Amino acid sequence: DTAVSQTPKYLVTQMGNDKSIKCEQNLGHDTMYWYKQDSKKFLKIMFSYNNKELIINETVPNRFSPKSPDKAHLNLHINSLELGDSAVYFCASSRRTRQETQYFGPGTRLLVL
Amino acid sequence: AQSVAQPEDQVNVAEGNPLTVKCTYSVSGNPYLFWYVQYPNRGLQFLLKYITGDNLVKGSYGFEAEFNKSQTSFHLKKPSALVSDSALYFCAVRDLAAAGNKLTFGGGTRVLVKP
Numbered sequence: 061d062t063a064v065s066q067t068p069k070y071l072v073t074q075m076g077n078d079k080s081i082k083c084e085q086n087l088g089h090d091t092m093y094w095y096k097q098d099s100k101k102f103l104k105i106m107f108s109y110n111n112k113e114l115i116i117n118e119t120v121p122n123r124f125s126p127k128s129p130d131k132a133h134l135n136l137h138i139n140s141l142e143l144g145d146s147a148v149y150f151c152a153s154s155r156r157t158r159q160e161t162q163y164f165g166p167g168t169r170l171l172v173l
Numbered sequence: 174a175q176s177v178a179q180p181e182d183q184v185n186v187a188e189g190n191p192l193t194v195k196c197t198y199s200v201s202g203n204p205y206l207f208w209y210v211q212y213p214n215r216g217l218q219f220l221l222k223y224i225t226g227d228n229l230v231k232g233s234y235g236f237e238a239e240f241n242k243s244q245t246s247f248h249l250k251k252p253s254a255l256v257s258d259s260a261l262y263f264c265a266v267r268d269l270a271a272a273g274n275k276l277t278f279g280g281g282t283r284v285l286v287k288p
Contacts, residue, residue, distance in 0.1 A: 064216075091274060093276075100280075101280070102278075102280055102281070103217075103263060103278040103281070105275055105276065105277075118275075150217065154274065156274065159205055159224040160274075161207065161219050161222060162207075163219065164209075164216040167215075
């Protein structure tokens with residue numbers, strides 16, 4: 061199936077740990093995004109990559125480091141996890157042109173204890 | 174800066190009745206506008222978008238939205254709601270005057286359709 065996929069679906073970890081979330085899209089898109097949805101369902105962009113180049117960085121703490129090995133993958137690594145990092149993280153992808161729709165993955169539910 | 178407001182946290186409607194979910198936006202240039210739906214424990218699904226042209230946009234699952242430039246609104250509508258339409262709905266805007274493809278979302282409106 062063509063889609064945006066994320067692993068893992070659920071992630072429960074202790075404060076201070078380092079964790080990674082992986083995202084892959086097989087839609088042939090050249091731009092990928094990470095969004096954070098908090099407990100109140102508010103959705104905000106964190107990062108955007110186009111052809112492995114960072115184009116949006118929304119004042120996210122530097123404990124968060126996105127990595128794009130190729131244009132079909134955008135991973136999110138989080139160092140020294142904090143309680144406030146608990147959220148649902150969504151990956152999305154689109155073509156770069158501005159009228160294009162962003163397609164979202166199923167989300168990764170991160171719980172920091 | 175671009176922003177989106179969804180003034181209603183929740184909308185309750187009886188099955189078969191018309192459904193409206195309100196959205197207003199603020200941009201410095203011209204907007205691209207989007208509606209997404211999120212079912213419980215799922216990702217966001219695209220419903221429809223306004224780019225240019227006809228102010229009335231038709232989308233998936235019988236939904237439509239009307240772009241009103243003078244009122245800076247993009248309300249989502251469905252003539253006859255189904256119980257299965259119960260979900261969280263997000264309006265989003267992209268400002269053509271801003272760099273990048275940044276999409277700004279509203280706070281979401283929970284729709285509850287009662288049988």
